[in-house]
Amino acid sequence: MTEPRSLRRSRRATSERAHGLMGKFWLGLARRVFYPLTGLLARTSVTGLHNIPAEGPALLVFNHVSHLDPVFDAVTVHRSARVPRFLAKHTLWNVPVLRNVLVGVEQIPVYRGTADAQKSLRDAHQAMEKGKVIVIYPDGTITKDPDGWPMTPKVGIARLALGHDVPVIPVARWGTRDIYDQYNKKFRPFPRKTVRFRFGEPLDLSAYRGREINNQLLREVTDLAMHRVRDLLGEIREEQPPAEYYSPVRKGSHGKS
Numbered sequence: 001m002t003e004p005r006s007l008r009r010s011r012r013a014t015s016e017r018a019h020g021l022m023g024k025f026w027l028g029l030a031r032r033v034f035y036p037l038t039g040l041l042a043r044t045s046v047t048g049l050h051n052i053p054a055e056g057p058a059l060l061v062f063n064h065v066s067h068l069d070p071v072f073d074a075v076t077v078h079r080s081a082r083v084p085r086f087l088a089k090h091t092l093w094n095v096p097v098l099r100n101v102l103v104g105v106e107q108i109p110v111y112r113g114t115a116d117a118q119k120s121l122r123d124a125h126q127a128m129e130k131g132k133v134i135v136i137y138p139d140g141t142i143t144k145d146p147d148g149w150p151m152t153p154k155v156g157i158a159r160l161a162l163g164h165d166v167p168v169i170p171v172a173r174w175g176t177r178d179i180y181d182q183y184n185k186k187f188r189p190f191p192r193k194t195v196r197f198r199f200g201e202p203l204d205l206s207a208y209r210g211r212e213i214n215n216q217l218l219r220e221v222t223d224l225a226m227h228r229v230r231d232l233l234g235e236i237r238e239e240q241p242p243a244e245y246y247s248p249v250r251k252g253s254h255g256k257s
Helices: 004-010 020-042 068-079 089-096 098-104 119-129 156-163 215-237
Strands: 042-047 058-062 084-089 106-110 133-135 169-176 193-197
Touching: 020 042, 020 068, 020 098, 042 068, 058 068, 058 156, 058 215, 068 084, 068 133, 068 169, 084 089, 084 119, 089 098, 089 106, 106 119, 119 133, 119 156, 133 156, 156 215, 169 215, 193 215
Parallel strands: 042 193, 058 133, 058 169, 084 106, 084 133
Antiparallel strands: 169 193
16 A cells, blocks of 8 residues: 555544444444455555645545445555545444444435435535545445446535535545455455545535535536536546546446536
């Protein structure tokens, strides 16, 4: 790993910790499980991790290609001496033991298609008001693009970004789908893979703040963030990203950018 260990050491004085005995217990357990697991599955290369602030709130905007993403993302963000809060499917809270971990480290359930659908955004807003780091996947789910590029992003990220004057940091990660490909039902732990991360500089949203929040503004900010994620992903892959987002409605094509 290129940066994280030295960065975590340099931030020892401000290192974020879980609250309460149970929070510390479950965070410690997660660290003892997931650090070795990610190390077993892949080498990890990280650049730009210092863009996550040592203290205070931040919104991290990631691409999403595999069910392994949250595990690798959590370990990498934790190496910046921060505890990430994910917006995760509420059904994960039904899994024994995992439910305790999620509650203990203050993760945020997402209730899609229910009367509680907006509760996750409210909880995310409250978490940032308390100085937390939020991780969000604007795709809403694992991308269905056969080539792994982002789908049309959802505007929830813009609501969070405009609701708080916090660093909004685009992040690209590539390599997890080589280990576990959900759609093709392939798990390939060997040979050991490489997972690459690139954390970009915080977005400049000054031109968007103070404006009336409407659908057009939300889409502009969402696209600004996801375009940057897509560009970073292209840099990691050393490929030219597609000009348009993939749309699962139009199979075999990309939707409007």
